[in-house]
Amino acid sequence: MFKNEADFKKIVSRLNIDSKPNPAHCENLRRQMLSAFNEAGEQPGARTTVFQTLRRTIMKRPVPKFAAAAAVIIVIVIGLYRFKSGASLAPIDIKLPRPMFEGTPQPLRVPHWEKPLGRDRPPFLAPVGTKNVAFEKPVTSTDELPIIGELEMLTDGDKEAADGSYVELGHFKQSVTIDLEAEYNIYAILCWHYHKQAVVYFDVVVQVASDPDFITGVTTLFNNDIDNSAGLGIGKDMHYTETNEGKLIDAKGAKARYVRLYSNGNTANDQNHYIEVEVFGKLIE
Numbered sequence: 001m002f003k004n005e006a007d008f009k010k011i012v013s014r015l016n017i018d019s020k021p022n023p024a025h026c027e028n029l030r031r032q033m034l035s036a037f038n039e040a041g042e043q044p045g046a047r048t049t050v051f052q053t054l055r056r057t058i059m060k061r062p063v064p065k066f067a068a069a070a071a072v073i074i075v076i077v078i079g080l081y082r083f084k085s086g087a088s089l090a091p092i093d094i095k096l097p098r099p100m101f102e103g104t105p106q107p108l109r110v111p112h113w114e115k116p117l118g119r120d121r122p123p124f125l126a127p128v129g130t131k132n133v134a135f136e137k138p139v140t141s142t143d144e145l146p147i148i149g150e151l152e153m154l155t156d157g158d159k160e161a162a163d164g165s166y167v168e169l170g171h172f173k174q175s176v177t178i179d180l181e182a183e184y185n186i187y188a189i190l191c192w193h194y195h196k197q198a199v200v201y202f203d204v205v206v207q208v209a210s211d212p213d214f215i216t217g218v219t220t221l222f223n224n225d226i227d228n229s230a231g232l233g234i235g236k237d238m239h240y241t242e243t244n245e246g247k248l249i250d251a252k253g254a255k256a257r258y259v260r261l262y263s264n265g266n267t268a269n270d271q272n273h274y275i276e277v278e279v280f281g282k283l284i285e
Contacts (some may be wrong), residue, residue, distance in 0.1 A: 001088040005091075010089065012280035015033070017193070018037065035207050038206070038278065039264070051182070071123045079146055083171050088127060088128055089127060089128065090125065090126070090127075090128050090130075090210065091123035091124060091126075091186070092123075092124050092130055092131075092180075092188060092280045093131070093132075094124070094190065094248075094278075095159075096159070096244055096245060096246075097159035097160045097161065097195070097275075098160065098244060099195075099244040100161045100195055100196045100197075100244065101197065101198060108220050110267065111226065111239070112224070112226050112238055112239055113238060113239045113240070113241075114238035114239060114240045114241075116241065121245055121248065124188055124248060124280075126187040127185075127187070127281060127282060129282055130187050130188075130280050130281060130282050131280065131281075131282075132278045132280055133180055133279050133280070133281045133282075134155050134178050134180060134277055134278055134279035135155055135157060135278075136152075136155055136157075137155050137179075137181060138152075138178070138179050139152060139154045139155055139176055139178050139179075140149040140176070140177045140179075141169060141174065141175065141176045141177070142169075142173075142174050142175050143169040143170045143272075144172050144177075146168065146170075147168040147271070148166065148167065148168035149164075149166055149167035149168060151167060151176065152165070153165070153174060153274075153275075154167060154178070154274050154275075154276060154277050155178060155277060155278075156276075157248070157276070158189045158275075158276065159276040160275070161192075161195045161196035161244070161275060162196075165275055166194055166269055166275045167273065167274045167275075167276065168272070168273050169271065169272040169273070169274070170271065171265065171270040171271055171272075172264055172265060172270055173203065173230050173262065173263075173264045174262070174263060174264075174272045175260055175261060175262045175263075176260070176261050176274060176277070177214075177258055177259070177260045177261075177262075178258065178259045178277060178279065179212070179257065179258055180256075180257050180258065180259065180279065180281070181245045181257070182254065182257060182283060182284075183210060183255055183256065183257050183282055183284045184257070184279075184281035184282060185253045185254070185255055185281055185282050185284060185285060186208060186251040186253070186254050186256055186279055186280070186281040187250075187251055187252070187260070187280050187281060187282075188248055188249065188250060188279075188280040189206055189221065189248075189251055189259060189277070189278070189279050189280070190247070190248050190249070190276070190277070190278040190279075191206070191246055191247050191249070191261060191274070191276075191277050191278075192242070192244075192246040192247075192275040192276045192277075193242050193247075193263065193266070193272075193273050193275065194242055194266075194273035194274075194275060195242045195243050195244050195246070195275070198241050198242065198243070199242050199268045200239050200240065200241055200242070200266060200267045201242070201263045201265070201266045201272070202224075202225075202263065202264045202265055202266060202267075202275075203224070203225040203229055203230040203232075203262060203264035203266075203274065204222065204223075204224050204225075204237075204247075204261070204263050204265060205220065205222065205223045205224075205225060205232050205235065205261070205264065206221045206222040206223075206249055206259070206261050206262075207219060207220050207221065207232075207259075207260045207261075207262075208221060208251065208254050208258065208259050208260070209256055209257075209258050209260070210255065210256055210257045210258065211215050211258070212257075212258055214260055219254050219256065220232070220233070220235050221249050221250070221252075221254065222235075222247075222249045223235025223236070223237055224237040224238060224239050224240075225264075226259060230264055232262065248274075249279075251280075255284060259277070259279050261274075261277065
């Protein structure tokens, strides 16, 4: 699966560790590996480059003195085996709606624009048992009286872009919040704004929290607000064109009950639209 196992051992030898294994640290390593594998899956030659992605993930986060060297090596080797064998991971079940336009979307004079893959999105792996936990969960919004549709349509399972399948919120910055009604480990969030046309939505920010007011313990999973016009901080993520595939965001196993999504108009008008939001997670027991 990897080209350079010697390099892998060298990285492990540089970890700052002591002799007391810690389950929390092992779980953190597992999440890093899972995120690295999915990140690499979007790149050419994914099966041979995932190690380099994993190395970047680990080395940019200093590892505290939690686990013995042997334990770290065992955990990572077991994790790599599971990535390869599929013993504990599986692709999440994504059912895509019908495409509403043909051809590759072109940039619409939008800065920091993400070029489409030009092929089907690779499967996203998550622990076995991960499912869409947002289905039919309650939704609130900064616009409680949408111009078109009802807020519950965001989690009703209808992902088509036909008339009557989307919600239209007011102008400029708006947000929607999904209450999962329990805490979950969240592995991915999949959002469809409006894919009947090839448009780009601005200031797309996705956050999760266990605080319903999003004051404490907030984790930002995606932010493409490049000028902080939404007031949530400058984001480094790319603008993207809406398609029937939706936008898949790696949540990296974040623990949360509430999911909040912001947007601030689009390339066609100043309004905000949502067709469906799926949240893939597992209940924390």
